[in-house]
Amino acid sequence: MNRFITKFIGICALFASFVCSSAELPKVKASFLLTHEGFLIWYAEKQGWDKKLGFDLDLTINSYNGLALMKQYRNDPNTWNITCTAHVPFIMGGKDVLVEVIALASDEAAATSVVALDNSDIFKTQGYDEYFPKVYGSPESIRGKTFAVKGVSSGIYTLGRWLEIFGLGLNDVKLVKFPDSNISDELKKNKYHGSALWSPDLYDALKLGYKEAVTAKQLGETIPRTIKVDENFGHANPELVAKFLAVFFKALQLQIDDVDSMVDDYQQFYKELAGKEYSKEVCLEDLNNHQVTALDTQIELFENKGHRRSWIQNLEKDLTSNTLIVLKSMDTNDIQISNRIKSQKYINGKYLKLAKKYFDML
Known part of the structure; x- marks a missing residue:
């Protein structure tokens, strides 16, 4: 009996130590949508890569759209630290949303x-x-x-x-x-x-x-889904943001290297979070329909060339202009045009560079 009690106390102490250790980890609140990029960060969390880099990923997967995430932030800027949406809802609904674009999740044209x-x-x-x-x-x-x-x-x-x-x-x-x-x-x-x-x-x-x-691809369009960080959070926690990007890009790189290995998990993602069942063929097709770009390449795409805009700045500038032209006739209260579109300083590639050292640790 004494031996049993001793073991029980030991297990409780170990569990308490684990809980305390987890509680001490800095937290990143990420709010992603029930889409491809949501799967990638969900997959990364499932592998425990956040804990390996010494932070706690507090992930929420939402079934609504990017415009709702913008509204959510306006109502409470502390609701998330990092999110991911397409460019259109950010431009047309991003008024007073003080975020920086820090990475490309995919092109889903x-x-x-x-x-x-x-x-x-x-x-x-x-x-x-x-x-x-x-x-x-x-x-x-x-x-x-x-x-x-x-x-x-x-x-x-x-x-x-x-x-x-x-x-x-x-x-x-x-x-x-x-x-x-x-x-x-x-x-x-x-x-x-x-x-x-x-x-x-x-x-x-x-x-x-x-x-x-x-x-959209047949129209020659690019539909970038971009990762965004709350500006204040990012400036206060640059290494933490870099670690987040590292775990995301670890999952993204696996899609590039061995997409077939992710199909079962993609099926599980939609079944668990949406109650939907898609065939392996559909899941593989959807993964392939989301064009992803490796970390090293993105560092270059975000890099300014002398006094010229970076590739990502040119892409966002063109898409912003096209969006305003196409949607100008819409009469909706949902439209609250971002007050950041006059300057592209909200596009920040420094976190990608910082992420490289952490990516190499995984």
């Missing part, structure tokens, strides 16, 4: 699409514009149709760019905003003529009888 019901007249015409031979649609088949969208997003930006091919704008179609519910359930209840979606909702729509009219 191949996973962002305009879809329509597969029996739509839209699919009777392909190659209306000779410069876009694979794109479906014509002015007559599109004008006046109803498209469901997730508010101000990369999806509606892609819709707007598609309409431009036919000399149309967002005012030439009827836009309906998805309610804050499961999009798959909403598409089952209401057969909208079309929608503008990205994965994983895109795959749900395809299951329900929708077909891709165009992808």
Whole structure:
């Protein structure tokens, strides 16, 4: 009995020591979306890489969109330290959101699409514009149709760019905003003529009888999803931010080196967090549809060349201009244009450089 008690006390002491040790680790609050980049950081946490580098990743995976994350920050800047969204909601909804863009999570142009019901007249015409031979649609088949969208997003930006091919704008179609519910359930209840979606909702729509009219990639667009840090948190904790990037890029590098090995975990991610089951084929396709860029390359992309803008600054500048043009006709209270777009000083590559030493430790 005494031996049992001794062992029990020893186990309790070990557990208490572990708890205290964990409690002492500095914390990073990250709020990501239920999308590809959310999977990468979820995977990194699952491997325990944050603990290996001496910090505690407090990760929240959200089912809503990037615009909601911007609103969340405006209401309470302490709600997260690091997040990741597409560029469109940051520009159109980022007013008073004091963050810096510190890395590229992916380019999801191949996973962002305009879809329509597969029996739509839209699919009777392909190659209306000779410069876009694979794109479906014509002015007559599109004008006046109803498209469901997730508010101000990369999806509606892609819709707007598609309409431009036919000399149309967002005012030439009827836009309906998805309610804050499961999009798959909403598409089952209401057969909208079309929608503008990205994965994983895109795959749900395809299951329900929708077909891709165009992808953002076919339009020659880049849809960057960028990692952002609260400016004050980043300046106060540069090494901690660098460690966060290191664990993210460790998962990203695995996708580059051995994407097949991540398929089962990708399935698990969506099953556990969204209650959705996707085949191995769909998961592999989606991973491949998210173009990722290695850490060493990104350090170069964020580097200013003399007095010239960096590659990432030029990309964000062009996308900002295009976004403002395409979405200027939208009448919505959701639009609160970022007061940072006049200067690109919010793009900061220093954390990538700092992350390199920690990346090499993993």
